[in-house]
Amino acid sequence: MKVQADDFFFTGLHxxxxxxxxxxxxxxxxxxxQLPGLNTLxxxxxxxxxxxxxxxxPHTHPRATEILTVLEGSLLVGFVTSNPDNRxxxxxxxxxxxxxxxxGLVHFQQNVGNGYAxxxxxxxxxxxxxxxxxxxxxxxxxxxxxxxxxxxxQVDKSVVDTLQSKF
Numbered sequence: 120m121k122v123q124a125d126d127f128f129f130t131g132l133h134x135x136x137x138x139x140x141x142x143x144x145x146x147x148x149x150x151x152x153q154l155p156g157l158n159t160l161x162x163x164x165x166x167x168x169x170x171x172x173x174x175x176x177p178h179t180h181p182r183a184t185e186i187l188t189v190l191e192g193s194l195l196v197g198f199v200t201s202n203p204d205n206r207x208x209x210x211x212x213x214x215x216x217x218x219x220x221x222x223g224l225v226h227f228q229q230n231v232g233n234g235y236a237x238x239x240x241x242x243x244x245x246x247x248x249x250x251x252x253x254x255x256x257x258x259x260x261x262x263x264x265x266x267x268x269x270x271x272x273q274v275d276k277s278v279v280d281t282l283q284s285k286f
Contacts, residue, residue, distance in 0.1 A: 127156035136168035143173025151245040167238045169230035177227045183247030185220040185240050192236025198226035258286030
């Protein structure tokens with residue numbers, strides 16, 4: 120099969136993502152799966168749309184650093200450094216601001232305005248992966264045993280049961 124121009128072309132980042140979901144955000148990915156020409160190049164990108172007060176929940180990219188640029192609105196962003204310090208690094212970004220999330224660290228963004236917000240992010244892998252923390256921990260299939268999570272989070276098992284029921 121011959122390489123064609125469409126292998127290096129993607130359209131759709133001009134379209135607003137549907138933010139009508141529990142967290143109020145939508146990530147539109149441009150990874151090698153959507154744009155085959157990225158294969159082996161070590162780069163990709165995403166568009167993130169946020170409803171007012173919408174959240175791109177805490178997650179990590181196991182194979183990529185992310186650099187995010189705010190195109191519209193204001194975002195509260197942050198990440199947590201690795202053990203043993205677990206320092207919370209945070210900043211409020213406005214239109215035109217840029218922030219870097221180092222590879223593998225748990226990070227998030229939240230729209231802190233009453234209007235919609237939009238960001239574009241570049242990632243240092245054509246297949247960065249994404250692990251959303253709450254989904255992975257409380258929505259694993261099969262589920263992580265409740266007594267394990269109760270001990271890890273130092274809460275009653277009923278709290279874990281409630282959280283698992285949401286995922």
